Amino acid sequence: MRNDPRSHGLWERSAPPAPPTTGLTGDIVADAVVIGAGFTGLSAALHLAEAGASVVVLEGVEIGFGGSGRNVGLVNAGMWVMPDDLPGELGEVYGSRLLHLLGEAPSVVFELVEKHGIPCEIERSGTLHCAVGAKGWSELQERARQWQARGAPVLLLGAEETARKVGTDAYAGSLLDLRAGTIQPLAYARGLAAAAIRAGARIFTSSPVMDAQEDGSGWRVRTGAGSVRAKWVVVATNAYTLQVWPQIRAELVHLPYFNLATKPLSDHLQKTILPERQGVWDTKEILSSFRFDRQGRLVFGSVGALRGPGRSIHPNWGRRALKRLFPQLGDVEFEFEWYGSIGMTGNSLPKFRRLGRNVVSFSGYNGRGIAPGTTFGRTLARLILGEISEADLPLPLTEPEPVRYRAVREAYYEIGAQIAHAAASRF
Template sequence: MTKLDQAADSLWAATAPAPAPTASLTGDLQADVVVVGGGFTGLSAALHLAEAGARVAVLEAHEIGHGGSGRNVGLVNAGMWVLPDDLPATLGEPYGERLLELLGDAPKLVFALAKKHAMDCEAVSTGTLHCAAGRAGLRQLEIRAGQWCRRGAPVRLLSARETADKTGTEVFSGALLDERAGTIQPLGYARGLAAAALTAGAGIFTRSPVERVEEDGNRWRAVTAGGSIAADWVIAATNAYTTRLWPQLREELVHLPYFNFATEPLPPEALPAILPERQGAWDTNKVLTSFRLDRSGRLVLGSVGALSGTGRSVHQAWARRAMTRMFPMLKDVGFQQGWHGMIGMTDDHLPKFHRLDRRIVGFSGYNGRGIAPGTAFGKILAEHIGGRIGESDLPLPVTLPVPQRLRAIREAGIEWGAQAIHLMRMLG
């Protein structure tokens, strides 16, 4: 059993291709659009804007994919957590059906971009498995499957036996196979988007946190410690990693930490049985368990919680027990990396489109579904700024951020609750 490498940032950082060279912003520049945030949304927007001929510059406070875009599980999902029939009821017409169509097709966009730009990001489009925990979980999936099937989506409810064949474990009572979806190496994908945007003519400046966005005549100026960029439009693409720049965005989101542990490459004799078709998977528990394989046959297992303070030891012990419960043949396999990132949760579990000021726009609140929606929303932003999509044709209504009540208390409760549940599951 190998010892956990606590110095490693993540499996994704250890295995992603090297990023394209970037530097910090120095001097004062001009652009049509300045994008604040180098994650999936900001980079997709920059790529599509640059391909359309716009002068666009990205300002990232750290490195490309530093936030949730480089720290997630890597599941490329279609739709949102909200049930398909509930989403139109929540958003109303025409936005509900419009958003369902956009996000249903969003994984196709991700895989097409990865192929078009020859990204080294381990893209696998064999679907995902939403696994039923017990009878109640199976009933949830039956409802979800029925709603998607009535809309013509390529989803299929699997029996317990079929689920065991596709996952390698018999702990689930069934699963929903979504053939639109798949997996990706998320940091590799973020770096691939950045490289493609640079090739298309975008400017990308890393280690360049924006200190303020101020009016500059009829334009805006994004100011960093080393320089500034004046532009007609600003895209706010900071999502769950928003700090002081737009505090109203931070106040709208409840932070949900999510961790992952990655094993050493699995023994050759175990690989034919565990996720043989390389689908990514997660279960129906409220404090869920996700699991998938990377290209080298490492198992990546995750759940809700932060790997800090007491959480590191609690969540690691739970992860080991969860892994051996599902896959007893892995009892001697060790974890090599452990890391966590932040998910931004909104009050209704749906993303928001905000106009923060004149020509300052952005999407936020991905609720754990960042890869495909972030990519699709970035393209939508590019088309909106380019005049090809008006506000009335957007997939979400224009709203102002609304602070969530008792946000700090709820965030503390999520972490302590996750630790308590993981402790109980170890003792149970």
């Protein structure tokens, strides 16, 4: 996208074409206008349109341009926060409500894929959270205990079983979550858009929002060449929020994350690495993740931006890290390299915001955007349709809290990842 191979990499090359769209021109009217064509916005638009509401989506660039089209494609349940900690963070009612909703969120994704026939390389064999050392193993034991106490289908695997499933003896154990899986994320976003259009939604791309003002009983949302008048506004821009609604950007710390994809591996090598096709991430502070795509490419990622010194540091680290994990690979070359930004919040939980009368938003997915974004989009649609009230939402309404020293923290993450990966590459 935008003639930049490092924005969406492999996913742009292998995804089916996006449905045809144009930029917005002129003034139109709808029941709701959705800002952002990522998982949250497209899910909201789809569910609104299916219920008979008139809905317009305004996307500044292209469908799936933000984190929705760049992430590694792990469809996970829950968030980073330990299950037992959620009631302490949100209170018993919201904590229990959010746990249930996010525990079921991957199934919402998979059901939409099946219902609408979305070709997105779906794999439903679960995900593996892999323990690095004794500390990581202790963390996974506690996480397993808490999820299992709630009846979740998660299995704690020892080092030997983990080695059989992953293809390396680098880990002390793992947590297999059978609710989860992987998808091709940009293909999924484009498929949601196509389904929303079939249901009656209107999607306009290359239409960045310049301004939003109350206009009588609703809102007038303006782009450079047109406007939409609507009673409801859904702000679904998350980490890619620009000048409008700056309070969202102010409370999100951008964490850069990159992905590298090998050329398709031989059938023999594919049988020795992730033979059951789970997606993987580890317990390191600067974590790594990996999974296969449908063509047999190994997609490997970590924290960092592929710009400046990072353009060489991170791929060099990736080659050495893969060789340490899987010596059978030998020296690997990467066919694709790309990166984007994750919106991180202070407590590692998403936020619900009312940004004005009938202006609502969920943001801050902390690297867990696919399943939560999809289910939160559906939740916003239900709110607008009157099927639920604000009191029924999975998160409480709280005031935005700008992050102190946000720019410093973002620079620290980017430079710190470069230093860590440069140092690791020397050993």
